[in-house]
Each structure stands twice: as structure tokens, then as C-alpha cells.
Amino acid sequence: MSNVSLTQAIPMLLKAVPRSRNFEAVLLFWVAGIHAFALAQIQLAVSQRMSWDMLYYWAPPTISAWILHYVLRKYVLNADGLLLPLAFLLNGLGIAMIYRLDLAEITRGGEDLFAERQVWLSCFAMLMAAIVVRLVRNPLVLRRFPYLAGAAAVVLLLLPAAPVIGRTFNGATLWIAIGDLSFQPGEIAKILLAIFFAGYLVSRKGPLSEIGSRVLGMRIPRAKDLGPILLFWVASMAVLVIQRDLGTSILYFGLFLVMIYTATGRGFYVGIGLVMMVTGALVASRLFGYVGARFDSWLAPFATENYTAPGGSYQLVQGLFGMAHGDVIGAGLGSGFPQLIPLAESDFIFAALGEELGLAGIFAILAIYLLIVYRGLRIANTHQDDFSKLLALGFSFVLGLQVFIVAGGVMGLLPLTGLTTPFLAAGGSALLANWSIIALLLVLSDSSLRRVKE
Amino acid sequence: MSELALFLIRIGFVAVLWVFILSLLSVIRADLYGRRVISRIAKQNAPMLTAGSAASLGIEDGDSFDPTEIAVLTGRTAGTNIPLENKKEVLIGRAPSSDMVISDEFASSMHAKLVHVGPDWVLQDLNSTNGTNLDGKKITTPVTIRPGMTIRIGTTTFELRS
Numbered sequence: 045m046s047n048v049s050l051t052q053a054i055p056m057l058l059k060a061v062p063r064s065r066n067f068e069a070v071l072l073f074w075v076a077g078i079h080a081f082a083l084a085q086i087q088l089a090v091s092q093r094m095s096w097d098m099l100y101y102w103a104p105p106t107i108s109a110w111i112l113h114y115v116l117r118k119y120v121l122n123a124d125g126l127l128l129p130l131a132f133l134l135n136g137l138g139i140a141m142i143y144r145l146d147l148a149e150i151t152r153g154g155e156d157l158f159a160e161r162q163v164w165l166s167c168f169a170m171l172m173a174a175i176v177v178r179l180v181r182n183p184l185v186l187r188r189f190p191y192l193a194g195a196a197a198v199v200l201l202l203l204p205a206a207p208v209i210g211r212t213f214n215g216a217t218l219w220i221a222i223g224d225l226s227f228q229p230g231e232i233a234k235i236l237l238a239i240f241f242a243g244y245l246v247s248r249k250g251p252l253s254e255i256g257s258r259v260l261g262m263r264i265p266r267a268k269d270l271g272p273i274l275l276f277w278v279a280s281m282a283v284l285v286i287q288r289d290l291g292t293s294i295l296y297f298g299l300f301l302v303m304i305y306t307a308t309g310r311g312f313y314v315g316i317g318l319v320m321m322v323t324g325a326l327v328a329s330r331l332f333g334y335v336g337a338r339f340d341s342w343l344a345p346f347a348t349e350n351y352t353a354p355g356g357s358y359q360l361v362q363g364l365f366g367m368a369h370g371d372v373i374g375a376g377l378g379s380g381f382p383q384l385i386p387l388a389e390s391d392f393i394f395a396a397l398g399e400e401l402g403l404a405g406i407f408a409i410l411a412i413y414l415l416i417v418y419r420g421l422r423i424a425n426t427h428q429d430d431f432s433k434l435l436a437l438g439f440s441f442v443l444g445l446q447v448f449i450v451a452g453g454v455m456g457l458l459p460l461t462g463l464t465t466p467f468l469a470a471g472g473s474a475l476l477a478n479w480s481i482i483a484l485l486l487v488l489s490d491s492s493l494r495r496v497k498e
Numbered sequence: 499m500s501e502l503a504l505f506l507i508r509i510g511f512v513a514v515l516w517v518f519i520l521s522l523l524s525v526i527r528a529d530l531y532g533r534r535v536i537s538r539i540a541k542q543n544a545p546m547l548t549a550g551s552a553a554s555l556g557i558e559d560g561d562s563f564d565p566t567e568i569a570v571l572t573g574r575t576a577g578t579n580i581p582l583e584n585k586k587e588v589l590i591g592r593a594p595s596s597d598m599v600i601s602d603e604f605a606s607s608m609h610a611k612l613v614h615v616g617p618d619w620v621l622q623d624l625n626s627t628n629g630t631n632l633d634g635k636k637i638t639t640p641v642t643i644r645p646g647m648t649i650r651i652g653t654t655t656f657e658l659r660s
Binding site for chain 1: 512514515516518525526592594601602
């Protein structure tokens with residue numbers, strides 16, 4: 045080695061495959077096996093025999109995951125080895141559950157089928173993730189246009205309220221539709237917002253964290269440094285009013301609070317932000333009927349007037365009954381009655397899985413989310429570059445918070461919202477956004493580990 | 499399918515999920531207790547230019563200039579100083595483990611280094627993609643730093659000060 049120059053040595057060492065890639069490959073085999081197991085169990089339970097149909101729901105996502113694995117091997121060799129298998133496991137479990145609900149729908153003679161679409165949307169999302177990995181090999185390029193990202197996020201958030209293309213389902217204005225194609229722009233907005241916050245906070249963290257007078261042992265920032273937090277509070281309240289969805293509003297404001305706290309290390313921002321958010325939500329629940337109705341359903345789901353009201357707590361109560369039926373080990377995939385829950389394939393897929401996999405299964409799913417968030421936080425922790433640190437933290441936190449809001453809503457812990465369960469729920473925009481987040485986390489982990497692995 | 503078989507399958511599926519999750523703990527264990535990091539490059543290749551080898555590279559001695567810090571003039575870390583006391587060499591680059599980290603798209607992970615040779619500091623480019631400029635000229639060989647010279651890497655410029 046001593047006669048080899050530095051330029052020759054680096055590529056030689058990089059060709060040695062890091063452990064994480066090979067581990068990822070082993071895990072992908074395993075996950076594909078779990079998916080096949082789930083689909084086979086569903087077919088056995090519903091129709092008492094296995095058919096080759098399951099290949100249709102199994103093979104395309106598996107092939108896409110392997111393509112993504114190949115792209116990682118080619119471009120970001122040192123990226124985290126757990127993120128892809130974990131996200132793919134959730135994605136496949138979602139497909140299996142939606143397929144199971146489709147079988148129930150066919151038995152009932154209905155024609156609202158989602159699984160086939162979900163399979164192709166998952167493939168599309170994974171291939172998009174591969175493209176993101178290829179395009180954004182150096183995460184610092186994302187730092188170039190923070191304000192452009194912020195402006196694009198605001199436009200995306202406002203789009204559902206636009207006259208022709210905006211769409212409202214279940215009281216929440218979260219979708220746009222052009223012809224048959226519908227899209228939830230808020231999902232993409234969360235990526236852009238994280239990029240904006242990270243870029244903005246890295247350049248402004250000095251004044252935001254150090255200047256200000258001390259009052260009662262707390263450092264109060266200058267009035268002009270409070271500007272951004274006020275502005276963003278107004279913006280998330282506007283989202284609450286325009287989109288009529290508390291979840292989206294909490295998600296973006298929570299992301300902002302955590303990122304500003306991490307950048308500045310000042311609890312003051314979190315304290316004042318939480319007070320502002322709770323005040324805003326309470327005022328909104330008094331002023332706007334749709335927010336108030338969600339609060340009533342949450343506080344008293346079993347009250348007759350809430351249960352029978354249109355858009356009331358009927359769905360929530362069906363979900364709670366389902367999960368109670370699931371007990372500890374679940375009814376078994378294909379053996380419960382998740383089809384009785386309205387929107388079981390999207391908003392309430394968590395309750396459907398809770399019924400068929402039980403408490404043990406739902407804890408396993410939460411553990412998978414926990415591992416994804418943990419890997420993200422670890423990337424943030426080990427990365428030396430401040431921008432990448434904040435970005436990785438923002439991405440993993442936004443995933444974790446979204447799972448908390450959705451799972452809390454379905455379990456009756458929080459008011460129900462229009463957010464989707466990441467990777468599990470039927471819906472293309474959510475899959476696309478969440479797989480892109482995974483792709484960006486992979487790129488970030490590669491750029492932080494590149495030096496260590498050498 | 500018999501009831502018993504379905505029951506076993508149903509337990510089995512949840513069990514397989516948990517075995518999968520628990521098996522990942524082997525990786526997480528390495529996070530908690532640490533993994534040994536051996537920097538082979540740093541050990542075997544980095545000391546290309548050392549106090550001993552400097553003479554053979556034809557670096558002449560000049561007036562004595564004994565800087566104590568690197569002052570960053572422009573770039574993202576503008577205004578910061580990096581002390582030079584008790585340092586034999588300063589590795590500059592985008593890599594987190596560099597002595598002077600430059601978070602810049604135009605900087606390579608190991609971009610350049612400053613080596614303390616006798617009384618002088620010598621700048622060497624480590625085959626970076628976009629090069630290292632000294633007083634506006636791209637350097638190709640190790641160069642001794644004189645007082646007042648500015649070094650530019652990407653958008654970051656800095657100088658040595660006593």
C-alpha cells in the first residue's frame with residue numbers, strides 16, 4: 045500500500061463493499077419473505093386456497109426494492125443499511141392489508157379496489173427514490189435555494205384551496221385533482237419545508253440563539269428575531285383555516301418548533317410555540333364548526349349525538365371496536381372484519397392492522413417506525429455538517445410526528461385528522477413523499493459516513 | 499384449512515415480524531457500544547509531505563513567519579479562527595474529520611493540507627476536484643505560505659496570521 049498514491053488508494057478502498065449494503069440485501073430477502081407470508085395467509089384465510097394472484101401483489105414491489113438497492117450500491121455505497129428494508133416492510137404490509145380489504149370488497153360485490161393501484165404507486169415511488177438518490181448525491185446542493193423551497197411549499201399548501209382543482213373529502217381540503225388524477229400536495233410540502241427550515245436556520249442560528257435580554261433566568265429573543273416564529277404561526281393557522289385540517293397544521297408547526305429548538309438550543313421557542321399552537325387550536329375549535337366537531341368526536345366518541353352525526357365518530361368507534369376484537373395477538377390476517385371500518389384502506393389502515401395483527405402486531409409496526417426515526421436521528425447526530433444535521437433531524441421528526449398524530453387519532457388519543465399513515469395507507473402522493481424522504485436520508489447518511497468508512 | 503393451522507399461522511406471522519425487528523438490534527448494539535474506526539488512509543497515505551521529506555521536494559527556506567491561527571475571510575464560516583499552536587499538520591476538506599471543515603459543494607472531502615515544516619507552513623493540494631488557489635493561482639506542487647497570502651478553496655478564503 046505504501047507505494048500507492050492517494051488518488052489510487054481511495055477508489056481501491058471504496059470498492060470494498062461496506063457491511064451495510066450486504067446487510068441490506070439480506071434484510072430485503074427477509075422482508076420479501078414476510079410479504080409473501082402475509083399474502084399467502086390472507087388468501088388461505090379468505091378463500092381457503094392459495095392462488096398465483098399473489099405474485100401480482102408481491103413481485104413488482106420486490107423488484108422495485110431491489111432496483112433501489114442496486115442504485116444505492118452504485119451511488120451511495122455507505123448509506124444506512126436499515127432504512128430501505130424497514131420502509132419496504134411497511135410498504136408491503138400496507139399492500140397486503142389493502143389486498144385483503146379488496147378481497148372483502150369483492151365478496152360484498154363492490155368495485156372500489158385499491159390494491160392494484162397501490163402496487164404500481166409503490167413501484168413508482170421506489171423508482172422515484174432511486175432517481176432522487178442519483179440526482180442528489182451531495183445533499184449540500186439542497187442548501188442552494190432555501191427560499192425557493194419555502195415559497196414552493198407555501199404554493200403547494202395553498203393549492204387545495206384553489207377554485208378549479210381543489211378537492212375536499214371528509215371536511216378536509218387537502219387534495220387537488222386534475223381529471224382522474226388526484227394528489228395531496230401537502231405531503232410534498234413537508235420535504236420542501238424541512239429543506240427551507242434547515243437552510244434558513246443554519247444561516248440565522250447565531251442571532252436567534254445568542255441575542256436577547258435575560259428575564260427570570262430565561263433569555264428572551266429580540267422582537268425582530270421573534271418575527272419568523274410569529275410568521276410561521278400565522279401560516280400554520282392559515283393552513284388550519286384553509287385546509288380545515290388540524291393534523292396538517294400541527295405537523296408543520298411541530299416540524300418548525302423542533303428544528304428551531306435544535307438549531308438554537310433554546311427551550312423558549314418550544315414553550316412559546318406550544319402555547320401559541322394550543323391557543324390557536326382551541327380558538328379554532330370554537331370558531332369553526334368542522335374543527336369543533338372533530339374535538340367533540342374525540343372527547344366523547346360513544347355519545348349518541350356524535351356517533352350518529354354525519355362525519356361524526358362512527359368511523360372512530362368502528363376502528364376502536366375492530367382493535368378491541370383484535371385483542372393481543374390479533375384475529376389473523378384475513379380473519380377479522382376490518383372492512384366494516386369506513387376508509388379502512390387509507391385513513392384507518394392502522395385500525396385494520398390493529399384488528400388483524402393485534403396489539404403485538406401493532407407494537408411491531410410502531411417499532412418499525414421507531415427504528416426508521418431512530419436511524420434518521422442517528423444520521424443527524426453523526427453528521428458534521430450543520431445543514432445536513434438539521435435536514436436529517438427534520439425528516440425523521442416529521443415522519444415520527446405524523447405517525448404519532450395518525451395513530452393517536454385512530455386510537456382516540458388525539459382528535460382525528462386527515463393525515464395519512466406513512467408507507468401503509470393507500471395513496472400515491474404520500475408514498476412518493478415518504479420514499480423521497482427515505483432517499484434523502486440515505487444520501488445524508490452516505491455523506492456523513494463516507495469519511496468514517498475510509 | 500383447519501382452525502389449528504390458521505391459529506399457528508396467525509401466531510407465526512406476528513412472531514416472524516418480531517424476530518425481524520429483534521434481529522436488527524444486532525446493528526443497533528454497535529451504535530450503543532461503538533464500532534472501532536480504523537482510518538487506513540490517514541495512517542498509510544496522508545504523510546506524503548512531512549518535515550523530513552520536505553527538503554527532497556525542493557521547498558526552500560525563507561524568512562521566518564510563525565503564524566498562530568488560520569483566519570477565515572469569506573465563505574460560510576467567515577470570521578472564525580482556527581488556532582495552529584502545537585499542530586504538525588492541518589487537514590482541510592469537506593470530510594467531518596478534517597481539522598478545518600469546509601461545507602462547500604466545491605470542496606473535496608480531503609481537499610488540501612497545511613504541513614508545519616521547520617518554521618514554515620507548507621500548503622499542499624490533495625488532488626482535489628476543483629483545486630486550491632494561493633493568491634489567485636492554482637497550486638500544483640507544495641508551496642510555502644508567506645505572510646499575507648490568501649488561500650481559496652471553493653468559496654472559502656482564508657489566510658495565516660501570527
